[in-house]
Amino acid sequence: MIIEPRMRGFICLTAHPKGAEQNVKNQIEYIKSKGAIAGAKKVLVIGASTGFGLASRITSAFGSDAATIGVFFEKPPVEGKTASPGWYNSAAFETEAHKAGLYAKSINGDAFSNEIKRETLDLIKADLGQVDLVIYSLASPVRTNPNTGVTHRSVLKPIGQTFTNKTVDFHTGNVTEVSIAPANEEDIENTVAVMGGEDWAMWIDALKNENLLADGALTIAYSYIGPELTEAVYRKGTIGRAKDHLEATAFTISDNLKSIGGKAYVSVNKALVTQASSAIPVIPLYISLLYKIMKEEGIHEGCIEQIQRLFQDRLYNGSEVPVDEKGRIRIDDWEMREDVQAKVAKLWKEATTETLPAIGDLAGYRNDFLNLFGFEFDGVDYKAEANEVVNIDSIK
Numbered sequence: 311m312i313i314e315p316r317m318r319g320f321i322c323l324t325a326h327p328k329g330a331e332q333n334v335k336n337q338i339e340y341i342k343s344k345g346a347i348a349g350a351k352k353v354l355v356i357g358a359s360t361g362f363g364l365a366s367r368i369t370s371a372f373g374s375d376a377a378t379i380g381v382f383f384e385k386p387p388v389e390g391k392t393a394s395p396g397w398y399n400s401a402a403f404e405t406e407a408h409k410a411g412l413y414a415k416s417i418n419g420d421a422f423s424n425e426i427k428r429e430t431l432d433l434i435k436a437d438l439g440q441v442d443l444v445i446y447s448l449a450s451p452v453r454t455n456p457n458t459g460v461t462h463r464s465v466l467k468p469i470g471q472t473f474t475n476k477t478v479d480f481h482t483g484n485v486t487e488v489s490i491a492p493a494n495e496e497d498i499e500n501t502v503a504v505m506g507g508e509d510w511a512m513w514i515d516a517l518k519n520e521n522l523l524a525d526g527a528l529t530i531a532y533s534y535i536g537p538e539l540t541e542a543v544y545r546k547g548t549i550g551r552a553k554d555h556l557e558a559t560a561f562t563i564s565d566n567l568k569s570i571g572g573k574a575y576v577s578v579n580k581a582l583v584t585q586a587s588s589a590i591p592v593i594p595l596y597i598s599l600l601y602k603i604m605k606e607e608g609i610h611e612g613c614i615e616q617i618q619r620l621f622q623d624r625l626y627n628g629s630e631v632p633v634d635e636k637g638r639i640r641i642d643d644w645e646m647r648e649d650v651q652a653k654v655a656k657l658w659k660e661a662t663t664e665t666l667p668a669i670g671d672l673a674g675y676r677n678d679f680l681n682l683f684g685f686e687f688d689g690v691d692y693k694a695e696a697n698e699v700v701n702i703d704s705i706k
């Protein structure tokens with residue numbers, strides 16, 4: 311069939327397999343162009359199919375010749391209906407990895423569950439023996455805690471008081487004011503249960519208990535801070551509480567890994583267009599202004615550039631891993647530069663429906679959003695028939 315983007319609100323209901331393949335190939339080419347990284351050789355990526363997790367898998371495989379196991383939660387295709395984008399990304403990744411002679415297998419299912427953890431541990435045991443890097447890159451609105459059976463739903467709300475600010479509908483370009491009512495205690499607890507560090511610690515406990523972590527193994531999860539402009543809805547809101555918890559969990563995990571000489575890190579990454587960030591009010595307007603400035607300054611990065619820099623310059627730089635006063639790796643350093651933030655703050659005041667097309671990078675936002683679903687890539691013939699039923703080599 312001929313596959314076109316079908317939008318509903320903030321999501322796109324279709325995805326393009328050829329575009330996803332192009333996306334993966336572009337990221338692989340980028341990693342190869344930057345040269346070898348003295349990184350891990352056996353890598354588990356939890357949340358491996360899109361965004362920062364996919365970039366981490368590609369960087370490991372094509373920067374360090376690593377064997378990778380990827381865990382994700384994606385919809386396979388059915389006749390007449392496309393898969394979710396991460397399915398196509400993972401199919402393309404495995405094809406390219408196998409062509410390059412690299413081990414790559416994937417597990418599709420709920421990473422929060424005991425069953426998928428069990429399946430992953432068994433696969434590591436059977437195929438790799440141990441892993442020396444575990445990337446934890448899940449972004450989910452919901453988690454069922456396997457110990458309690460309780461299903462938690464995260465919310466994106468301010469804490470303490472209603473937050474009112476500008477936002478943009480990036481499809482129409484309309485800039486409006488949005489008010490978000492504050493969270494209650496339960497909202498906070500639920501969001502921490504979904505996006506905090508509890509599940510990360512469960513994964514590392516399970517791996518360590520079965521001796522599946524190599525000596526000196528590292529694990530890393532991703533966080534975000536951002537500017538004052540978005541603080542009320544992000545870092546000081548419910549999701550910020552979850553990130554506080556995730557960051558604190560890194561210390562608990564590091565204590566646990568001391569006996570094998572391992573360590574847990576959190577890397578604070580840059581704001582980027584993803585399915586998750588598009589759904590947070592205020593953030594798309596911030597990102598469209600930020601992109602404009604960072605592109606003008608020649609310091610714009612996507613997921614793959616961010617993760618390449620994280621691995622090359624921070625995690626595997628051959629000496630100490632540079633961290634901030636809270637022990638976090640900072641690859642949001644260029645986003646948070648004072649001159650960049652001063653310019654964004656100034657544009658923020660000027661942003662209206664009329665001014666935004668000129669002062670912000672709405673076009674770049676939309677392009678990146680469509681890219682998430684495999685659309686708008688150069689070198690792909692979108693008018694051609696595409697086979698929506700694409701298999702992942704390792705998934706039967």
Ligand code: NAD
Nearest residue numbers: 357358359360361362382383420421449450532534581582
């Ligand atoms: P994403 O939506 O692109 O990726 C999420 C991944 O998690 C996908 O592989 C998905 O399949 C997987 N997943 C979701 N629920 C799952 C489940 N139940 N079981 C198994 N897999 C599941 O998100 P992203 O933007 O790459 O986010 C990854 C991390 O990076 C998050 O912690 C996020 O907060 C953080 N981060 C994002 C940004 C940003 O601007 N996007 C910035 C800094 C940090």
Ligand code: NA
Nearest residue numbers: 361362363447
């Ligand atoms: Na990810």
